[in-house]
Amino acid sequence: MNSKQIHEMGVAELAAAIRHQQTSSVEAAQTLLARAKQHSNLGAYLAFNEELTLKQAEAADARIAAGERGPLLGVPLAHKDIFVTQGFPSTAGSKMLEGYQSPFDATVVSQLAAAGAVTLGKLNCDEFAMGGSNENSAYGVVRNPWDTTRVPGGSSGGSAVAVAARLAPATTGTDTGGSIRQPASFCGITGIKPTYGRCSRYGMIAFASSLDQAGPMAHSAADCATLLSVMAGPDIDRDSTSLDHPAEDYTRLLGQPREGATAAQPLKGLRIGLPQEFFGAGCAPDVIAAMRAALAEYEKLGATLVDISLPRTELAIPVYYIIAPAEASSNLSRFDGVKFGHRAAQYDDLIDMYKKSRSEGFGPEVQRRIMIGTYVLSHGYYDAYYLKAQQIRRLIAQDFQNAFEQCDVIAGPAAPTVAWKIGEKSDDPVANYLADIYTLPGSLAGLPGMSVPAGFGEGGLPVGLQLIGNYFKEAELLQAAHAFQQATDWHKRAPAL
Numbered sequence: 001m002n003s004k005q006i007h008e009m010g011v012a013e014l015a016a017a018i019r020h021q022q023t024s025s026v027e028a029a030q031t032l033l034a035r036a037k038q039h040s041n042l043g044a045y046l047a048f049n050e051e052l053t054l055k056q057a058e059a060a061d062a063r064i065a066a067g068e069r070g071p072l073l074g075v076p077l078a079h080k081d082i083f084v085t086q087g088f089p090s091t092a093g094s095k096m097l098e099g100y101q102s103p104f105d106a107t108v109v110s111q112l113a114a115a116g117a118v119t120l121g122k123l124n125c126d127e128f129a130m131g132g133s134n135e136n137s138a139y140g141v142v143r144n145p146w147d148t149t150r151v152p153g154g155s156s157g158g159s160a161v162a163v164a165a166r167l168a169p170a171t172t173g174t175d176t177g178g179s180i181r182q183p184a185s186f187c188g189i190t191g192i193k194p195t196y197g198r199c200s201r202y203g204m205i206a207f208a209s210s211l212d213q214a215g216p217m218a219h220s221a222a223d224c225a226t227l228l229s230v231m232a233g234p235d236i237d238r239d240s241t242s243l244d245h246p247a248e249d250y251t252r253l254l255g256q257p258r259e260g261a262t263a264a265q266p267l268k269g270l271r272i273g274l275p276q277e278f279f280g281a282g283c284a285p286d287v288i289a290a291m292r293a294a295l296a297e298y299e300k301l302g303a304t305l306v307d308i309s310l311p312r313t314e315l316a317i318p319v320y321y322i323i324a325p326a327e328a329s330s331n332l333s334r335f336d337g338v339k340f341g342h343r344a345a346q347y348d349d350l351i352d353m354y355k356k357s358r359s360e361g362f363g364p365e366v367q368r369r370i371m372i373g374t375y376v377l378s379h380g381y382y383d384a385y386y387l388k389a390q391q392i393r394r395l396i397a398q399d400f401q402n403a404f405e406q407c408d409v410i411a412g413p414a415a416p417t418v419a420w421k422i423g424e425k426s427d428d429p430v431a432n433y434l435a436d437i438y439t440l441p442g443s444l445a446g447l448p449g450m451s452v453p454a455g456f457g458e459g460g461l462p463v464g465l466q467l468i469g470n471y472f473k474e475a476e477l478l479q480a481a482h483a484f485q486q487a488t489d490w491h492k493r494a495p496a497l
């Protein structure tokens, strides 16, 4: 019998407790809903539909009673409010979509539901996933449960906080330029963004289509592997950039020693590349110290450390902040008060209606990005900005391929500092953009990356170790993260609430 309380359990433990009838899906859902409401001051959840949640939980309990088994059957989860979800509002954290109800489920949502997962609710995020602190949500800030005066990171801030504060055993997030990895790092949880195109973008409200990718956030790499196995897979009829690559079992290498390695040194032969650009003066000393300790642990597990270079790391910021706004300006043109979104109550004519609806519906950061994006795509500036950025993006991807000649996995911090104070960077968009420096290069290259809890820094705040793999190397990344989590207990720490 597991002596943990329901909210303390991760996905595997909770699924087992439900399977062994130590609890039920209904009881688990009720417990987590009550806890989520009790901690509403954190701002993690935006919406519940208790009736629907309990109906789903009853259906899962019936499937179990009928003898069905599955790693997610009956497990309550919650979704970032960027995934459209039937029966719940889907707002993308924007006033533009206030009260919007989708007539269909995002593919990621429907795949998890088919596996028997139960939806607890929708989670706060930066508006249209634009941000790295969750301060850009139209529905209020999300608070870091390790220190409620700090940001949780973003844009999947609600998703990270729900897991860290034990308001859900796992959640979905999206990562365009770091939005799974950075909040996972700030909140002391595990999150993985797979190779671009691995999870369907169908029903994921678009920000920057060539970068957006879904992924799971959970206590451990093992739980992330279980979720990702269900979330990923081809959806080529509904998402034109979905990869036509069969679904995989991402748990297959967990706990397995690498080929030729031993149980004592399961990662023997693993070459971990350390980009010099990720360990420079821009990275805070407390973060570097946590990195060094984590890397020493990896050496004990048999890995070897190799110095590498990703020479265009700094360029990732201007390149991303041209390409992502360019794509956003195009994607967000659909919110015009006619096809989608808020419509102003009073206007003179059609153009005035567009202007007022968009000015009222979009927050300042979204408006800023639409303006930047429209500018860099405009005649006369396209070649100088957008085209140039695309060319450098290609070189950044090439830098990674050069690095992977020397190593199997790349490691470094997920973010240059621990979570900052709410409001600290609010007036300075560029300061926010600079904090994305270690996650943007992998995003631009479309590579899989994850953040693994690796200790605590200044103020007792969590620090995440980022692991980046080559295309389709999710299973190897998860294996490396799992081996670390077998040897450490950072991922088991939870804030006192």
Ligand code: GLN
Residues within 6 Å of the ligand: 129, 130, 131, 132, 154, 155, 174, 175, 176, 177, 178, 179, 180, 207, 324, 436
């Ligand atoms: N912080 C980055 C931005 O503001 C990344 C966001 C994301 O990955 N969705 O765009």
